Amino acid sequence: MARTPSTMLELGTSAPDFSLPEPKTQKTISLKDFSSQPLLVVFACNHCPYVIHILQKFVEFSNEYKDKGLSIVMINANDVENYADDSPLKMIELAEQYGFNFPYLYDETQQVAQAYQAACTPDLFLFDHQHKLVYRGQFDSSRPRNDDPITGADLRRAVDALLQGGDMPTEQIPSLGCNIKWKAGNEPDYFHSA
Numbered sequence: 001m002a003r004t005p006s007t008m009l010e011l012g013t014s015a016p017d018f019s020l021p022e023p024k025t026q027k028t029i030s031l032k033d034f035s036s037q038p039l040l041v042v043f044a045c046n047h048c049p050y051v052i053h054i055l056q057k058f059v060e061f062s063n064e065y066k067d068k069g070l071s072i073v074m075i076n077a078n079d080v081e082n083y084a085d086d087s088p089l090k091m092i093e094l095a096e097q098y099g100f101n102f103p104y105l106y107d108e109t110q111q112v113a114q115a116y117q118a119a120c121t122p123d124l125f126l127f128d129h130q131h132k133l134v135y136r137g138q139f140d141s142s143r144p145r146n147d148d149p150i151t152g153a154d155l156r157r158a159v160d161a162l163l164q165g166g167d168m169p170t171e172q173i174p175s176l177g178c179n180i181k182w183k184a185g186n187e188p189d190y191f192h193s194a
Contacts (some may be wrong), residue, residue: 003176003177003178004119004120004176004177004178004179004180005119005120005174005175005176006118006119006120006123006124006136006137006138006174006175006176007117007118007119007190008136008137008172008174009116009117009125009133009136010133011133011134011135011136012132012133013132013133014131014132014133015031015039015041015125015127015131015132015133016031016112016115016116017030017031017032017115018030018031018075018105018107018112018115019031020075020105020106020107020112021088021105021106022103022104022105022106023088023089023091023092023104023106024091024092024095024096024100024104025103027103029073029103029105031131034071034073034131036129037069037070037071037129038069038070038071038126038127038128038129038159038162038163039070039071039072039073039126039127039131040070040071040072040073040124040125040126040127040155040159041072041073041075041116041124041125041126041127042058042072042073042074042075042122042123042124042125043074043075043076043077043113043116043118043120043121043122043123043124043180044074044075044076044121044122044123045076045077045078045083045086045121045178045180045181046076046085046086046087046090046091046093046094047083047085047086047090048121048122048177048178049144049178050120050121050122050143050144050176050177050178051121051122051177051178053142053143053144053150054122054139054140054142054150054152055098056098057139057150057151057152058122058139058152059098059099059100059101061139061152061155061156062100062101062102063101065159065163066101066102068159068163069163070159070163071102072102073102073103073104073105074100074102074103074104074105075104075105075106075107075112075113075118076091076104076105076106076107077107077110077112077113077118077180078121078180078181079110079181079182079183079186080108081183082181082183083181086181088106091104091106110180110182110183110186113180114186114188117188117190118180119179119180119190120175120176120177120178120179120180121177121178121180122139122175122177123136123175123177123180124136124137124138124139124155124175126155126158126159126162128162134158134162134168135155135158135159135162135168135169135172136172136174136175137154137155137158137172137173137174137175138154138155138173138174138175138176139152139154139155139175140152140153140154140155141153141154141173143176154169154172154173157169158172
């Protein structure tokens with residue numbers, strides 16, 4: 001388990017396109033499905049202790065902010081051949097266990113993760129109504145081995161500012177988690193330079 005920080009993709013970047021399957025519903029979900037909506041894209045997986053640590057509070061956050069107009073997608077890009085716990089079947093189980101109210105998508109080729117320069121799980125990217133990046137960073141300062149409470153404070157501050165037309169936080173602290181499990185030969189260049 002390598003502690004890996006977010007690459008901190010440049011603010012103002014347009015959301016890379018995606019069209020990915022949702023194992024739970026067998027539907028294909030695309031970026032265009034969220035046209036003119038603020039969108040939070042989260043790279044995660046089933047087994048990462050950093051994801052599991054915040055997951056219940058994240059689902060509570062998602063329920064709260066869905067009612068306020070925020071759309072969310074979660075994407076699993078891990079290599080399931082070598083990490084069977086991240087399989088699509090296990091994705092369905094996780095989504096049902098935690099009551100996800102957002103799509104949990106499977107990026108089998110890892111091309112979407114590469115397009116977003118995702119590096120860790122969880123890795124969070126918040127886009128405005130025009131799908132320009134306004135926040136990338138941590139959910140909050142809580143980690144599996146510290147005593148900080150799980151509040152989602154950092155992400156809440158950014159989403160509140162976005163939805164209310166306020167100033168986006170200037171200090172954005174990288175998310176930290178397990179590295180995305182790249183397939184052999186698939187590890188992107190940016191991952192080495194992060």
